[in-house]
Amino acid sequence: MLTRARLALRSPDGARRAADYALAVVLFRLSPDTRRAIFAGDDHECSLCGARLSRFLQLHRPCFRWCPVCRSLQRHRFSWLLLQRQLFSTRLPGDVLHFAPEESLANAFRRLPHIRYATTDLYAPGVTLRADIVRLPHRDAVFDLIYCSHVLEHIPDDRAAMRELRRVLRVGGIAVILTPLWTRPTFEDPGVTDPFERERLFGQHDHVRWYGLDIVERLSGAGFSVCTVRAGDIANAAEIERYGLDAGEIAFLCSAH
């Protein structure tokens, strides 16, 4: 947190980011019901928590739009719509593994009936199992759905992680994978370890690469069949606006055959 604060203050929009942090600290100390009342409206809706809102919050970075009630970001609301519309509408998964669980999504998963839901992270407290994504302790082929968002860009040996995801997925299962993406080919440099340099080169102090769309080749190399889905593919323009999504946000649906 200290590193994040120092990086924010050193960035070109440091004053704005510092002010956003201060507002978030105050706002998110209020109860969810209070926040729901403050931001109540009809123009927008959170696809995760169902809150009807006057607006989403732009905090931390101008491109981030938070749900003031459940704190979801665009990618979380997109992911949940994607799961609902492309997976859950035909079949609910039995065994689900959620990496680095985001609270808003974890709460939504837990509301699903009849699933066996597990969370994992190398460091975060409160997960079902602390585990390293490149050496998972699970047996082969034990999950129907894996959700792994904004994790692989932190992992030096991401190909090993992808192979582990494939190994623990059942045939017929799906791994939903999201990462930060840029428009160029994947760029990484294992020699860069300084957090300030990582922020400059990779966009965040603890990222080890930028992925391009060629991530599909790495995922395929791990044994997945990969389908690239944009938010604009599953939601129309009115829904993009209502749910506070980015039409170009991408998720990779990785199937095990």
Ligand SMILES: [Zn+2]
């Ligand atoms: Zn919400």
